[in-house]
Amino acid sequence: METKKMNVEERLKKADEALSKMGVVDKKFFFAARSESLPSKVYEDVADMEEAYLNGKYKPLDLSGDRGTRKPIA
Amino acid sequence: MGVHDIFRTLNIAQEMAEVYKLEMLNGDGFPRFMNDFVDMCKSRVAVPINISEYTELKDSDGKADVKGKYFRINQADGKHHYDILLKSEMNDCWHRFVKCKELFHALLDDGKDQYYSNDTLRHIEECLTDPPEASLALTSEWIAQVGAAEFLFPYKARLTHYKTDKTKDDFYKTAKLYKIPQDYIEIYLSSPYMDYFEVFSHHI
Numbered sequence: 001m002e003t004k005k006m007n008v009e010e011r012l013k014k015a016d017e018a019l020s021k022m023g024v025v026d027k028k029f030f031f032a033a034r035s036e037s038l039p040s041k042v043y044e045d046v047a048d049m050e051e052a053y054l055n056g057k058y059k060p061l062d063l064s065g066d067r068g069t070r071k072p073i074a
Numbered sequence: 075m076g077v078h079d080i081f082r083t084l085n086i087a088q089e090m091a092e093v094y095k096l097e098m099l100n101g102d103g104f105p106r107f108m109n110d111f112v113d114m115c116k117s118r119v120a121v122p123i124n125i126s127e128y129t130e131l132k133d134s135d136g137k138a139d140v141k142g143k144y145f146r147i148n149q150a151d152g153k154h155h156y157d158i159l160l161k162s163e164m165n166d167c168w169h170r171f172v173k174c175k176e177l178f179h180a181l182l183d184d185g186k187d188q189y190y191s192n193d194t195l196r197h198i199e200e201c202l203t204d205p206p207e208a209s210l211a212l213t214s215e216w217i218a219q220v221g222a223a224e225f226l227f228p229y230k231a232r233l234t235h236y237k238t239d240k241t242k243d244d245f246y247k248t249a250k251l252y253k254i255p256q257d258y259i260e261i262y263l264s265s266p267y268m269d270y271f272e273v274f275s276h277h278i
Contacts, residue, residue, distance in 0.1 A: 012194045023148045026190035028179050028215055030142035030172045031201050034257050037139045039202050045140035046198055048131055049159065053143065058126040058159050066170065068107040069099040 008043045015050035022054075076213075083217040084277060086181050087224035090114060094225075105253035106226060108170045115177045122155040123180055125173065133161040133168065142172040144179045146190070156180045171222060171254045178221035182214065189214045223262055227252045229271055235259075236268050 019027065029046055052058060093114050095101035116123050133141055138161055145157040158176040160169065183189075191197040191211035200212045208216075235248050245263065249256040261267055 009195060012198075016192065016194050019145070020192070023150070023154075024145050025148050025187065025192065026144075026146040026179075026183070027194060027197070028144040028176070028191060028211075028218070029140050029197075029201075030175055031215070032139055032141060032257070033261055035139040037137075042139045042202060043195075043198055045138065046143075046194060049128065049140060049143050049161075050194065052128050052131055053145070053157070053159055057130050058128050061125045061127045061160065063109045063112055063125065066108045066166075067110050070097055070110070071099050071101075 008040070008047050011047040011051065012043065015047060015054060018054050019050065079213055079217050080220060080274060081277065083178070083182060083221045084224055084274060086178075087221045087228075090118070090181070090225055091228065093118075104227075104231070104251060105170075108173060111174065111225070112177065115181055119156075119180050119183075121153065123158065123177070124155065125158045125160070127160050127162045129162065131161050132163040134163040136165060136168060141168060142176050144176040146180075146183060156183075167249060167253050167255045171226065171258060174222040174226055175218050178218040178225075179214065182218060182221065223258070226254050227259070227262060229275060232262055232268065232271075233275075236263050239263055 027050075029049070031042065035042070090111070094106060094111065097114065098107070098110060112123070112125065132138075140161075141164060142158065142160045145159075146154060147157060148154045156179075158173065158180075160172055160176075164172065189210045191214075197211055200209060201215065204212075231252075235244075239245055239248055239259075245256050245259045248263075249259045252259070
């Protein structure tokens with residue numbers, strides 16, 4: 001368990017360094033209220049997300065839905 | 075958390091609600107359309123906000139602890155931009171709420187770096203322990219949620235539901251009406267949360 005924690009801490013430190021080099025100055029995350037998982041899972045989740053960001057494993061979100069009708073421009 | 079932080083957040087949420095009402099037909103209605111709000115946020119901050127979803131990290135069952143990330147990136151040319159990333163396959167309510175909360179980080183960013191979080195390990199530790207003397211970085215997580223709540227489920231609407239919603243079934247119906255997660259409806263309609271924001275009620 002301790003080794004696993006050390007491992008995720010190392011991953012997060014490396015991600016911090018790499019993100020800092022690319023100009024990231026602020027990082028926040030959405031942590032669900034009423035989370036019932038072990039803290040170690042949270043560390044792993046964040047590490048996974050930072051690594052995926054660094055490795056470009058994401059795509060633009062489709063923003064076409066969830067839209068209403070705009071008022072006509074006067 | 076400073077009262078100043080809350081007032082500032084509520085002011086911004088209210089200003090965004092005013093813009094929304096001005097620009098949208100039936101702007102007083104709910105649920106508020108999130109991708110129109112994205113456009114309004116982009117206009118207000120006037121720097122790029124890139125919103126993406128992870129290709130391999132999913133939240134199909136809604137049980138992920140961490141559902142989204144926000145980054146501010148300072149560019150070599152002196153400009154900056156924001157990247158927001160969401161886990162894929164979240165349901166609509168989670169998707170909207172997480173997106174809205176992360177957008178509030180960009181709306182609240184005034185370039186003061188004392189609110190920034192650079193040390194991820196320390197930031198996670200603080201989020202998990204919620205210390206009484208929270209850092210400004212942790213405070214900014216909380217006030218971004220306050221902003222999202224105020225935009226998607228404003229205090230005046232909460233007050234109405236606070237008087238009527240008593241059961242899980244009531245909370246579920248309200249969650250469907252405003253399209254935000256039921257967990258948050260229950261939190262926002264809890265007595266401690268409503269009592270806390272009563273202090274600010276003359277303002278919102």
